[in-house]
Amino acid sequence: MGSQPQSQPHPLPVDLTPATPAGRDGLAALLDAPDRALIAVDFDGTLADIVPDPEQARAHPGAVEALAALASHVGALAVITGRPAAVAVRNGGFAGVPGLGHLVVLGHYGAERWDAGTGTVSAPDAHPGVEAARAELPGFLDGVETWRGAWVEEKGRAVAVHTRRAADPVTAFESLRVPLAELAARHGLIVEPGRLVLELRPPGIDKGVALTEHVRETGASCVLYAGDDLGDVAAYAAVEKLRTEGVPGLLVCSGNEVPALADRADLVVEGPSGVVRLLTALSSIAGRA
Numbered sequence: 001m002g003s004q005p006q007s008q009p010h011p012l013p014v015d016l017t018p019a020t021p022a023g024r025d026g027l028a029a030l031l032d033a034p035d036r037a038l039i040a041v042d043f044d045g046t047l048a049d050i051v052p053d054p055e056q057a058r059a060h061p062g063a064v065e066a067l068a069a070l071a072s073h074v075g076a077l078a079v080i081t082g083r084p085a086a087v088a089v090r091n092g093g094f095a096g097v098p099g100l101g102h103l104v105v106l107g108h109y110g111a112e113r114w115d116a117g118t119g120t121v122s123a124p125d126a127h128p129g130v131e132a133a134r135a136e137l138p139g140f141l142d143g144v145e146t147w148r149g150a151w152v153e154e155k156g157r158a159v160a161v162h163t164r165r166a167a168d169p170v171t172a173f174e175s176l177r178v179p180l181a182e183l184a185a186r187h188g189l190i191v192e193p194g195r196l197v198l199e200l201r202p203p204g205i206d207k208g209v210a211l212t213e214h215v216r217e218t219g220a221s222c223v224l225y226a227g228d229d230l231g232d233v234a235a236y237a238a239v240e241k242l243r244t245e246g247v248p249g250l251l252v253c254s255g256n257e258v259p260a261l262a263d264r265a266d267l268v269v270e271g272p273s274g275v276v277r278l279l280t281a282l283s284s285i286a287g288r289a
């Protein structure tokens, strides 16, 4: 990879300008050679607004159009999500969109991959512990009053316990952490915490591993990653490591509900609407290059 670009002025609105020198370097590299950049974005909370029922989550108005417009100017475009890849594709409305012919969706934190070019999902064999944990969960959740209202999202390769609809969502979430971690460990699984969700899933992959592999695969010379939740921390760490290896990066946080991520970001935008504004602005500038 070449030398690191220096921080320099760039034509973005003030509220879309990175607050850190490293972020400004990442942005400068992206605008200098957009055709060598990888743009990677999370789905829930980043491209899609948070809603009480995950089945109802959809891409924010203008998000798919912004991605499609940007796709023609950048080297590679990926959605990296905790969702099953097929669910993100369906709820995002990513299939068959003109301009998104090269989109890749890395689902289940990178364990699954959907390619727009083929329209197919590739995935490893299922982890047997998921089936065993799934069988235990109903009786487990029924037993404690604090957990009333917590419910299980069936994800195929994982199961997620949501507390957003519990009477006291935060108390339910906090009091479930240890018991669910013990249940997961008994079945060789890990707990992935998120915004009022605790997911029991197989170990061995995270968004950081997925992002780094995708940077290598695409040969990207710089990367922008946008996320909103704890599951995105691994991707942030990957970008921070890539920077030390001479690959500039820009870390974008959608909203500031998760301080562990927002405090580490180069740029915090106003939720999915801010992400759409940023992608649109980048596409407009890159299109002039």
Ligand SMILES: O=P(O)(O)OC[C@H]1O[C@H](O[C@H]2O[C@H](CO)[C@@H](O)[C@H](O)[C@H]2O)[C@H](O)[C@@H](O)[C@@H]1O
Pocket (backbone or CB within 6 Å): 042, 043, 044, 045, 049, 050, 051, 052, 053, 054, 055, 057, 080, 081, 082, 083, 153, 155, 160, 162, 164, 194, 195, 196, 197, 199, 229, 231
């Ligand atoms: O990696 P992501 O694309 O951000 O997916 C992470 C989890 O997102 C979903 O849960 C979150 O969004 C829901 C819909 O807005 C919301 O109801 C929930 O409280 C959030 O945690 C999804 O349901 C999970 O399976 C994903 O792992």
